[in-house]
Amino acid sequence: MPNIENPTATTLSALGVTTAAAIADHFAAIRSRFDAESASIHDESGWKILRDAWLGRKSGVLAQITDNWLKPAPADLKRSAGAGLNELRAHVESQIESRRQAIESGADQSALAHDHIDLSLPGVERPTGSHHLVRQVFEQIEDIFVSIGFSVVEGPEIETPYYNFEALNIPEFHPVRDDMDTFYLDLPKGASTPLLLRTHTSPMQIRTMEKRKPPVRVIVPGKVYRRDNPDATHSFIFHQVEGLAVDADITFCDFTGTIEYFVKQFFGHGVKTRFRPSYFPFTEPSVEFDVSCIFCGGSGTSAAGGTCSKCKGAGWIELFGAGMVDPAVYGFVNYDAKKVSGFAFGMGIDRLAMLKYQIDDIQVFFQNDVRFLRQFP
Amino acid sequence: MKVIYKWLQEFVDVTASPADVASRLALSGTNIGSVENGPHGAVIDAEVGSNRPDCLAHYGIARELGAVYKLPLKPISSRPAEGTAKAAEAIKVEIQSPELCGRFTARVIRGAKIQPSPKWLKDRLEASGVASISNAVDISNYVMLELGHPLHTYDYDKVRDHQIGVRRAKAGEKIRTLDGLERTLDSSLSVVYDGDRSRAVGIAGIMGGADTEISFSTKNILIECAWFEPIAVRKAARSLKLHTEASTRFGRGVDPETAELASRRAAELILELAGGELLEGVVDVYPGKRAPKKIQLTRAEFLRVMGADVPDREIEAILSALGFAPVRVGENRGAQGSLLAAWECTQPSWRAEVEREIDLIEEVARIYGLDKFPPRLPAARQGAERLAKFEPELRVRERLIGLGYREILTIPHVAEERDALFRPEGVTRARLANPLSEEASILRSNGLVTMAAALEWNLNHGQRNVRLFEIGRSYRLLGSTSLETPILTIGATGEAREKGIYDTARQYEFADLKGDLDAIGALAGGFQWQEGGAAWTHAARRGTVHLGRSNPAPHSAALGVAGQLARRVADKFKLRQDVFLAEMELDSLYEEIRREKEARRYEPLPRFPAVERDFSLLLADGTAFSDVVKTIRSLRIGEITSIEAADLFRGKNVPPGKYSLLVRVTFQSREATLTDRQTSDFSLKIVSALEEQLGARLRAS
């Protein structure tokens, strides 16, 4: 047998092949070379190299044989060269396919250990950020109310006493003002009106009704401020979503239905709700809205057996205040109290988030410790 | 208000358990704090709303229970035995300020024996959280807790000339009150005086004076039961910082009609516990007497507000139990459930806040039960609109989060000296008139100050690699009006990439900040960067950000500023690591993002291949990449699709004063595949332009 480095790069006649038997010898040699190469590969990249080396369209071994052996072969040898090539091709193709399957299935016992990935190692960790939890809750609330026809509006945090109090039927020296300790701004002498940090998002009820005629359906997300000394449950800043719906035919039943719909969307359908009569100067009838305690399921008893500390055994947790818009408020915005009716509510977002995610300190919302932030991506 | 269960049972025959009573009260409008079983039986802690002074009394709570449980309320009839001497001859009463004092009643008891109260009385006061002093004083407190009307008892013999009255205080007038403190008054409040009117013997509606106080040697007692105007009492209590059981009740409005009854009830109890003789009659000056208001309730309005009905019988029972004496009027008087039904009601003197039909509707609804009104979801009549900024803000936020920044929310209350570090010149800060502390006395004029504090917090808590952003507002004053501006603030420190299995560590640099901001800018059609920056920035690592595709006009307003925090400022926050901050205004950014989105059109993909050529240039320090770009662009080779800086280095093999820049230019034609000759031709032109105009030298690559 001629000892040539790359026999397929040249013609049969250049190799000195003149008989069918000699052709068969050459094919046998090439076949064993393939088998050796095929046995030495254990991974996908090796397999690809093998495939391209043998089956590559331009320079693969089989293409070379076609071009260099078969095409220029004398007529008497063409037949045996063709037969040899077909047999080799069938062998190469079937082997390459079976090697692929073996490597892919991992059943190849000889797969090299160093090539196998360690799944317990982390992937490449690219830094990813996170949404603030309060913002996530805002978004969820917004989505729920948008889905039932409420538009979203925003307003100033620095307000006048008129919008924060008077137009909401809270005249000066109303006892309710004592419960809403208020930050005032230090203004230059001669300022025509005092400015304060809004104590609730309710001023936007007035601002909205001043701009729009009924039907009105809006929610108002935003920051509010009360001059309270901070502790685990008090912050002098917190977040509210105000809601207001005014139309020709909105009733108390529409109001409770809307609130119930929201709460079941937010806390889940298992939660029970109740409305307790209450008092706010800008709603009447006014209510406090309670949900069954989500910590003890409304039983009042903790899992450990004692009194549930979250609802103090009551089985109910107070969520927020609301009510039918007091007719006096319509007087401030030139609505006809005899022709329209509506409801309003103001819910504390921080409190909702604390309840839902069992957070026991409101200050974590404002410390912005990344160890807190990363818990709520 | 502590409500003693057994005391309620004196007025209404309630048999339900204290827990049930508490729950029914809660569901009918009296907020309940707790129910406790103590040595004096069950005590319900009722958190009575400021609109219900009538419920700051056991009798008022009993009335609520009567309505809820449909039980009759027992009338209070005190008939103390009277002597023959007339009260009117023993005491003179006058009201100088009828606008502040609507009624003043006086009774006199002679020969009483002041001593400690009996156990039952002490027990009730103790359960109510009121200190026991002596029988006469305790009785006045007891009657207040029972009927809701504060009273005051005087040592009759210390009241000069046996004459008493009410007038406005004089500015600067002084009085020593029962608590032993001397207080200075002003003319907005009224005082009770005696004798020649010169001496104040009590601050009207708030606290009595020490001069006429009952003592254990007191023999003769003057009982005052008056009505004072609520707003004046509230103002006075607030300005004197003197909040008492009396001021709470008068401040919310007590029932003027009850005054005489409460006085009679107190006299009855004093006779019982202290003996003595009650003079005949009462001195009753009542300039504020008013005829009761009539209020109409119609079923039509009830249905319009509540959306579901309540039967006639229930409406009438509820309003009667609460004292509104409903009388069915008008058409269809006899027809049960008529839609035209109307009731004329009389406002009870203890419910001054019930004046309108809506108030009656609430009364009926709360007692009937709010759970009896079936919830329903109203149909939406309009499409719901998001905020105009909704989509741009969402995109900015999601992009920043994708780039590794965590969203934060900060408290805008900051210290003046901290805010000043970041406050642009010419900006007036908004200062609070009543801050909780100096550290929280300014509303931030910028977002950087609270962002720096958030980074500080994290570094102090062992978090060294931090990237944060906040979408919030800055607060400023323009004259005496306020200006709130939506802003985006970004802060970063530490490593941009931490060392791991696959990567080496790399510090966060200005280039990270610039690249991330440009990723935001891409939403708005790109940012332009200009030299310069604010006072807080590191002079060599900073820039201003502008909107628009071309260079901004000189001195045009920047959208924002970005830079490394100057060491001087970083030291104030004890930030030892390099810190990078940026802030930009959001309104114009959002507007540009919206405009850009609307203007964006599809550009067909090129059909012919692109060719890249690298130019390894040696440039003098001070020559900017933008100079290279400008020079190449000036050749107006239409086939150039991009010019990028692919690599940059100084030092080894680069002479001092120079730096090496690898510039990658991409060529592509829309008409045909570019030939080697064409690209070589372009390259030659580029090299010679860079050599001639910038003195660049091509390095052997």
Ligand SMILES: [Zn+2]
């Ligand atoms: Zn619970």
